[in-house]
Amino acid sequence: MLLAINDLHVRYGNVEVLHGISLHVAEGEIVTILGANGAGKSTTLLSISGLVRPSEGEILFDGLALHKLAAHQVVQARISQSPEGRRVFGTLTVEENINLGAFSIRDKAKIARTRTWIYDLFPRLAERRQQLAGTLSGGEQQMLAIGRALMSDPKLLLLDEPSLGLAPLLVRAIFDTIRTINASGVTVVLVEQNAKAALKLAHRGYVLEVGRIILHGESKDLLTNPEVRNAYLGGS
Amino acid sequence: MEQFFQQLTNGLAVGGIYALIALGYTMVYGVLKLINFAHGDLFTIGAYLGLTLLTSLALTDHVGGFLGIGVLALMVMGLVGIIGILLERIAYRPLRESPRLSAVVSALGASIFFQNAIMLVYGAKFYVYPQDLLPKSPVFIFGMPVPLMRILILVASVVMMISLYLFVQKTRIGTAIRAAAIDQGAARLMGIDVNRVIMIVFCIGPALGGVAGMMVGIYYGQINFTMGWNYGLKAFTAAILGGIGNIPGAMVGGLLLGVIEALGAAYISMAWKDAIAFVVLILILIVRPTGLLGERVAEKI
Numbered sequence: 001m002l003l004a005i006n007d008l009h010v011r012y013g014n015v016e017v018l019h020g021i022s023l024h025v026a027e028g029e030i031v032t033i034l035g036a037n038g039a040g041k042s043t044t045l046l047s048i049s050g051l052v053r054p055s056e057g058e059i060l061f062d063g064l065a066l067h068k069l070a071a072h073q074v075v076q077a078r079i080s081q082s083p084e085g086r087r088v089f090g091t092l093t094v095e096e097n098i099n100l101g102a103f104s105i106r107d108k109a110k111i112a113r114t115r116t117w118i119y120d121l122f123p124r125l126a127e128r129r130q131q132l133a134g135t136l137s138g139g140e141q142q143m144l145a146i147g148r149a150l151m152s153d154p155k156l157l158l159l160d161e162p163s164l165g166l167a168p169l170l171v172r173a174i175f176d177t178i179r180t181i182n183a184s185g186v187t188v189v190l191v192e193q194n195a196k197a198a199l200k201l202a203h204r205g206y207v208l209e210v211g212r213i214i215l216h217g218e219s220k221d222l223l224t225n226p227e228v229r230n231a232y233l234g235g236s
Numbered sequence: 237m238e239q240f241f242q243q244l245t246n247g248l249a250v251g252g253i254y255a256l257i258a259l260g261y262t263m264v265y266g267v268l269k270l271i272n273f274a275h276g277d278l279f280t281i282g283a284y285l286g287l288t289l290l291t292s293l294a295l296t297d298h299v300g301g302f303l304g305i306g307v308l309a310l311m312v313m314g315l316v317g318i319i320g321i322l323l324e325r326i327a328y329r330p331l332r333e334s335p336r337l338s339a340v341v342s343a344l345g346a347s348i349f350f351q352n353a354i355m356l357v358y359g360a361k362f363y364v365y366p367q368d369l370l371p372k373s374p375v376f377i378f379g380m381p382v383p384l385m386r387i388l389i390l391v392a393s394v395v396m397m398i399s400l401y402l403f404v405q406k407t408r409i410g411t412a413i414r415a416a417a418i419d420q421g422a423a424r425l426m427g428i429d430v431n432r433v434i435m436i437v438f439c440i441g442p443a444l445g446g447v448a449g450m451m452v453g454i455y456y457g458q459i460n461f462t463m464g465w466n467y468g469l470k471a472f473t474a475a476i477l478g479g480i481g482n483i484p485g486a487m488v489g490g491l492l493l494g495v496i497e498a499l500g501a502a503y504i505s506m507a508w509k510d511a512i513a514f515v516v517l518i519l520i521l522i523v524r525p526t527g528l529l530g531e532r533v534a535e536k537i
Contacts, residue, residue, distance in 0.1 A: 051421055075427030087422040089415050100415050103408070104427030152427055 001060075002027040002187055003048070003156060008057035010043050017043050019211040020057065025156070030178070030188040032198040032219070034232055035208035041191040042084045044208070045158045048189075049081045050074040061156065075104045081158040082145040084191075090134025094125055097133050097144055101151030111151070118147040121177060139170040146177070156187045163194045175201050195232035199223050207232070241380050243502040244495060249386045249455065251494020252393030256448040257471030258478070258486035259400065260441030266417035266481040267430075267437050270336070273343035274323060275445055276468020277350035282316045282446025283459040284354060287363055301370040305454070309392075309447050316446025317439040324438040329431075347464075354461040362460050365453040389451050396444060397487045404483055413437060417481065445471075470497075473517050479530020488528060 003025040010018040018040045025031045035041050046052040048059055050071035059066040066074055080101070089097050098118065102111045119126035122143040128136065133144055142162055149157060159178065163171040175197055182188050192198035199205055199219040207215040207228060215227065222228050257279055264272045289295070289311055295304040327346045331339045370388070374381035404410035416423040416433045424430050452467065453459045470493060478489025493513055500512035520528065 049425055051424060070429070071424035072427045072429040075425070080427075081425050083422065083425060087419055087425075089418045089422065091418060092411070092414060096411055100411060100423075100426045100428070103412060148426070 001025070002029075002062060003189070004060045005044070005048070006058050006060070008044070008047060008059065009055045010040070010047055010052055011055050016055075017211050018047075018054075021208070021211070021213050023206050023213065023216070025187060025189055027155075027187055028182075028185070029204065030182050030190060030202040032190045032192055032202035032205045033208055034192060034195045034198060034205055034222075034228075036231075037193070038210070039208040040211045041208055042160055045081060045083075045160050045189070045191055048074070048079065048158060072104070075152050078153065078155040079158065080149040080152045080154040080156075082142075082149040082160065082162060084160040084164070086138075086141045086145040088133040088136070088141050088144050088148070090132065092133055093130055094133055094136070094144060095129040097148050098125070098129075098151055101148035104152050110153070114151055114153060118150055121150075121180065122147050138165050139167070139174070142166060142170075142174060143177075146174070146181075150181065150186070154186060156189065157181065158189050158191075160191045161193060162190070163192065163197065171197060195228070196223075238380055239502060240499075241378070242382070243498045245377075245382050245386055245390070247495035247498030248491060249389045249393075249494070250498060251474075251491035252390050252397075253448045253451050253455075253490075254467070254471045254474045254494050255397060255487045255490025256393050256444045256451075257467060258475040258490045259397070259483065260445040261472050261475040262478070262480055262483060262486040263413075263437045263441045265475070266483075267413065267420070267434055268328070268339075270328065270339050271343065271472070272323075272441070273340070273468075274327070274346035274350055275441065276464030276471070277347050277354070278316055278320060278323070278442040278464075279445040279449040279452075279467055279471075280354055280459070280461060280464035281319060281350065282312050282449030283453045283463065284358055284363070284449075284461075285315055285446065286312045286450030286453055287365055287459065290366065290369075305369060309450060312450050313443035313447050316449075317443035319446075320438045320442025321435055323442070324434060329434075351461060351464070358461065360461060362458050365457050365459065367457055369454065385455055389455055392451070393448075396447070400440065400444070401483065401487075409433075409436060470513065473513060476527055477517055477520055479527030482527070482529045485527055485529035492528075 001024050005021060005023050007020045007022055008018055009016060009020050021044065033041050033044060043052055047054050048066060050066065050069055054067050061077060061079060064077055089100065098115060102114065105111055124140055125143055125147055128140065133141065136144060146162065162174050166174065171194065178188060179201060190198055190202060199222055202219050205216065205219050205222045206213050260275045261272060264270060286308060289308050295307060323346055327342045328339055331342055370384055374383050375387055404413055412423065412428045412433050415426065416428060416430050420430050471490065474489035474493040475486045477493060478485025496516050497509055497513045501509040504512060
């Protein structure tokens with residue numbers, strides 16, 4: 001098991017937002033976490049990345065206790081995240097953003113190789129490398145956020161709502177790219193509100209509702225599950 | 237013309253000193269969104285440490301004025317940089333998650349602590365820097381005599397500013413500082429150890445402020461334990477003028493403020509020197525609330 005989360009509790013002040021969730025991800029998988037706004041999806045990803053401290057429970061990555069590490073050590077353990085809202089560094093150039101993604105890597109030749117790969121993956125970024133990231137369109141910023149996260153050469157990539165605010169055509173392009181990234185050997189955890197697209201892409205899925213996992217299983221089973229269909233796939 | 241030129245060079249030298257101090261305010265504000273009110277006192281500490289080292293080591297007697305002052309300046313930067321790191325560890329880091337006002341109060345407390353500590357160690361009297369460090373003969377520029385010391389201070393501050401600018405723009409750590417100033421959470425997701433970035437900022441800022449204190453001692457000849465208040469306030473003004481959080485802004489703001497003050501004192505009224513500086517600040521903030529080069533508004537204290 002590459003990633004195992006056991007009985008994770010997270011509280012913000014006095015309010016508990018995750019009430020003991022457990023999930024696991026095997027190497028090479030794409031696993032999606034579905035749920036409505038405020039269900040705790042982003043909190044789950046932020047606790048994996050070490051930006052949010054769990055109050056109870058453990059997060060193990062290849063046997064390493066992530067919940068005891070600082071955020072920058074999690075990146076060194078080869079987990080990276082493209083966060084909700086993209087959070088690119090708007091007043092830095094595209095290239096500076098990309099290079100920051102490789103902050104944990106010292107090998108210059110390796111950085112250059114990964115950068116070439118990312119510019120192949122997202123040719124638009126290559127065209128705009130000297131442009132300030134804040135001037136990019138939403139879709140381009142999303143590409144930048146994903147490309148930046150890949151610069152640290154992760155084994156596990158966490159993607160938080162990569163389709164948010166994008167036109168359907170772009171969503172398809174981004175999801176195709178996620179498949180390519182996965183095929184290159186990167187395990188992916190995908191948080192999405194676009195449940196249909198996410199389940200079509202992912203091998204397995206978890207459904208999160210107000211801080212609890214209420215369902216999990218193979219994507220094809222979730223796609224036909226009446227509960228999921230009603231709540232997340234718009235009925236029909 | 238001669239008077240104008242003298243005031244201009246004087247203003248640039250003083251402005252260079254303001255700019256060095258302002259950089260400390262603006263860099264700390266950049267990463268922590270906090271005004272380090274103790275920064276002016278770190279400047280004072282630099283002035284006192286410079287004097288102590290100057291008189292106790294007698295370095296300038298052995299290796300000559302220029303080299304001696306250069307070595308002492310580096311020592312002062314190192315020492316005040318360490319004090320800056322300690323200040324952050326003790327007074328600010330424990331309050332990182334607290335409401336912002338707590339850190340502001342802690343900053344004011346640290347300022348009072350430093351001021352009193354200096355007074356306890358050195359006493360409340362004025363100290364005089366030795367005046368025979370460098371040759372007295374002026375340098376002639378366009379046929380007009382300019383004190384050597386003035387040129388030296390201007391050159392030294394400009395060299396330090398350019399070095400800092402290149403460090404922040406071109407190096408890996410410099411880019412990390414800029415990233416942490418934009419979005420700390422995203423910076424951490426990049427694998428940046430933000431605590432280390434903050435430590436580096438709290439080393440560089442005070443180091444520059446401290447060496448500025450030593451420069452003031454050498455330039456004006458006398459220092460006092462309250463000198464940090466006035467210089468701190470002016471440098472803070474310069475940082476706001478240029479746009480707080482913006483590094484080139486602090487440099488431009490400092491130089492500009494120095495020149496405005498010097499010219500105002502010469503052509504309007506010496507007694508109104510400080511008032512002129514603040515009137516300019518108010519006018520610029522009315523026209524451009526973000527400061528000359530600023531992108532963000534200093535919305536909180």
